[in-house]
Amino acid sequence: MTQVSDHGGGVRSIRVPIPDNPLGHTLVYVVDTDRGPVLIDTGWDDPASWDTLTEGLTMCGTSPDEIHGVVITHHHPDHHGLSGRVRETSGAWIAMHAADTAIVRRTRETQPGHWFAYMTAKLTAAGAPEEHVAPLRSARPRTLPGLCPSLPDREIVPGELLDLPGRRLRAIWTPGHTPGHVCLHLEEQHPAHLPGHGRLFSGDHLLPGITPHIGLYEDPDDDGGAPTRAKPSVGEVTDPLGDYLDSLERVGRLAPAEVLPAHQHAFADAPSRVRELLTHHEERLTGLLNLLTAPLTPWQLAERMEWNRAWEQIPYGSRNIAVSEAEAHLRRLVKLGRAEAVPGSEPVAYVAV
Structure with a gap:
């Protein structure tokens, strides 16, 4: 059944399912404004998800064709997937940070075949075995969720207030999970008068019981679609994990009365x-340095890192995500001069050094 929660002060949430995903659902927030x-x-862009969103909006006393605007915390398909359908239905605008819009x-x-070629080169450079890379070499271009x-x-x-008449919602740039991830600070007194400074829509940046994935975002058109194998200078490479940690500290200093995340449930005490x-x-990072007493490729490091299940039980696609996370941690250690x-x-x- 569709679940809707009233958070008070003209803010409600709808649990919109994510098909075949352990996260289960995305919390879509409905914020009342003077223009709707x-x-x-x-x-997620899925018929069952759309039906749930539609039913949830009806339970909130509105409907998809009455939506005034859509604010996206980041571009991932469990957050941005249904935006286009909402816009087609209502004429609503869609807002996103420029880095994620890019x-x-x-x-x-980018054609799917180009992505497969890029991932083949990237995983080969990371030390993936041939049996893992081979399916990418023979993959047939097809339509996948989130590709359009x-x-x-x-x-x-x-730093600016969004154009939400009657509300004070300020954008806080929190890169890391994606380059253009934003949290949204509702600079209004908490409806239950909890101590703190307003409420924070935290997207995937700050979740009550999950550590968000931090990986690398590379452009497949750089160097002809193949990742650079030469060691780049520290000043030329991105550092997603460093960005994430810096963003975390800034959010902690906001000290909101309550955090409204995109998954799980609302919670207080953001600084904690x-x-x-x-x-x-x-x-x-300290644990990875202990692993790096002997040289390891990113793939070998990912195999040895601690995950929520044994490496042998991690599905094919999730292994690619794990390698990307290992690379982000390696990049952080290199930038710190520790590897x-x-x-x-x-x-x-x-x-390790």
Whole structure:
């Protein structure tokens, strides 16, 4: 059954299902404004998800054709997937940070075959075995969910109030999970007068019981679609994990009275949760350094990292995500001067210093 929660002060949430995903659902928030309801995220582009969103909006006293606008925390399909359908139904605008809009545009323009070629080269460079890479070499281009996301028509500018008449919703840029991830600070007194500064729609940046995935976002058109194997200078590479940790600290200093995340449930005491996540990542980096006493490729490191299940039980696609996370942690360690690439290694291996 469709589940709707009233958070008070003209804010409700709808649990929109994500098909075949352990997360289960995305919390889509419905925010009342003087020009009609505005959605924060929309859920996965799936018929059952659309039906749930529609039913949930009816339970909130509105409907898809009355939506005034859609604010996207980040471009992932469980957040942005239904945005286009909402816009087609209502004429609503869609807003997103420019860095994630660039990814949406790139995704729309890149042919699936090019992505398969890029992933083949990327995983080979990371040290993946041939039996893992081989399916990508023979993959037939096909339509996959999220490969044609809707282009937004408004830009979310960090630090500025969004155009929501009658509300004070300020954009906080929180890169890490994606380059353009934003949290949204509702600068209004908490309806239950909880201590703190307003409420924070945190997307996937700050969740009560999950550590969000932090991986690498590369452009497949760089260097002809193949990842660079030479060691880049520290100033030239992105550092998603470093960005995420910095963003966490900024969110902690906001000290909102309540956090309204995109998954799980609302919670208080954001600074405490931030401290838990900062400690978790520091311990994880220390653990990886212990693994890197001998040279390891990103694939070998991912095999040895601690996940929520044994490596042999991790599905094929999730292994690709795990390798990307290992690479993000390696990049952080290299930037901190705590690890380095082994000269002449092919595929490139890393060791603690």
